[in-house]
Amino acid sequence: MTKKIDALIIFIWLYLVIALPPLAILYLIKIFSPASGLFGDLMVKIPDFPALVATAVALPLIGVALSLWRKKLKIVLFWNLKKQSKMHFIFISFLLSFVLWQFYSVLSFLSYFGLIILIIFLLLILPLIDKYLRSVNFDMVKAYIIPARNKERKYFGKKILLSLIILLSIHMAVMILDAKIYEYNHNQQFMARHPQINNIKPKIVYYDTKVILTGRGFGWKGLIDTKFKYQEGIINVSLWTDTKVIFTVPLHWKTGDITIWIQKATDWDGKKVLLNSDEVKLRLISRDDGWDKDDDAYFEQLKHLDKETLGLNGYK
């Protein structure tokens, strides 16, 4: 078991040296000249930037962890480094963090706090990664693969086979990671395409009241749907933009609490799909069944409505 762990420590290093740089170069070719066709359909299979970064961080960290476990490496902390090394790692950490944060939006949602987290993270892991990468060399690979003089040739073949299996397994793990990250991002993109209703004004309505829905991703045309339809009918939409929809409460809706949502058609993965927004509630009250607390609530809400909604419904 310990020999296999030692082999893993060596082959993680080997993968980082012989496979990761060409993959990074291929990624750059893919980004800068997508139409070059140098490698044909292969470009689709090249791991994307998130997978490459994750590999460049995770693999050495696994190597570090295994080396620490096998006591082949001593833990290095940033504050214990020499002054020159400290300066070196501060500069490299800042530069890498800035590139990742600014150009690849890594933790950019946290603003400058995200940048600081990245710098601290890199300051902690870079000295360890550096020490691990320096601790393995080709002589160690040679010592592992090439048997001692008195050993059989079969042993050499077995080592080569094991080495190939380890290398291909590492690459397989990288490809699976890439596929998972792609799937996650793809799903996030799909979710982001869904319309989202942030606000509905007014919330208590009579028939023929004009209602404003605000939010994002409504598209430029779509449908307003509801669960409790009294009967099918056309809804008069006076404005439909990506962030705002104005419609008139139709006569075919049933009074009471109505759950409504927006539905828009979009192309996704070459197919037409219908996307539903989140649901919002509307209380439809009748003018014809006498004055009650619902009517009071309707007029109470008018005090808090904005000018636009009031103006739309004839109130000044």
Place this chain on the structure above:
Amino acid sequence: MDSLTIIFILNGVFFISLFLLKNIFISLVLAAISLFIILYFLRQKRIASAHSIFNLPSFEFKDSQYISSTVCLIVFLVLQLLIGFNASLFITFFIFSYVNKLRPRISFIIALVLFVTMALLTALGNYKIAEDIAILTYYFLVIGVVWQIIEIRSIKSSAEINREPNESEIKIIAKKDVFQQRNASYNHIFLKRSILIICILVFFSFIIIISIKPIIKQVKQPIIKKSVIKQQVSTPIVTPILKPITHASLVILNATDTRGLAGSAAAILSKDGWQKEFDISTGNYLGDEILSSNILKYTKNFEDRVPLIERSLNIRVTPVLLKQATQEAELTLILGR
């Protein structure tokens, strides 16, 4: 054979096999087999590590160089929020070069590298990035030329100082010897200072331009707005659809492949006070083709806004007069290339 050579050979095998076989797994196997073969042939020899080849300790920098580089990165980070990427890049580069006493040829070398990159990208068909790099190349060349002029001036002045005086000049020099030598020694410092002063002036002029721009716009805006309001009052032409809506809707659509074009136009208009009268929303133009011109669809009552939009956004639009407002908006601006 050393580690670096082995790495280059293995990466070469990986690339060539990938180019020929178009399979990453097979390329990886081939690279690994090449490594085993190389290691077998080198089994009796010690392989020098990349660390010893580069002799990394000799590359050690001074503390001040690390500090100045990190400070320059921070300056770049702050400036690019204020004045954009390109301007901050050049200001930071200028400061960095001055602090580290770099020669003007560095600027030319960077320009040359960018030029080669640009040519490669153009050959590979990535024109958009090539265009951006071409702009950067031009800027670096300009900086290099300016820098070179400054350096030539400093060389000339130092050559004059060091020239052997003839007999007639000896008498004159003897009279004002002390005073002139003091001046000459200050000359070099002055030239260095002049670079710093230019840097500071460029930096402050950028800041002043940026800070004055909105003030100038604010000063100009009320005059335009007043005339707009007057016209509105004197000619109350409102279509039946617009009557109940106090806030007219203005939709800006991006019909190019440039991301965020509609958003930035909306931001400019909001900054100019358009959001007081209009509900501005943005989106992408859903047509198949990329438009080559800007189109403004409007109804008769918004006719007076056409030149104002052109002025605010500093663009020319093709006006399309609608008989009736569309379902989406009363005013639709489609931004083309």
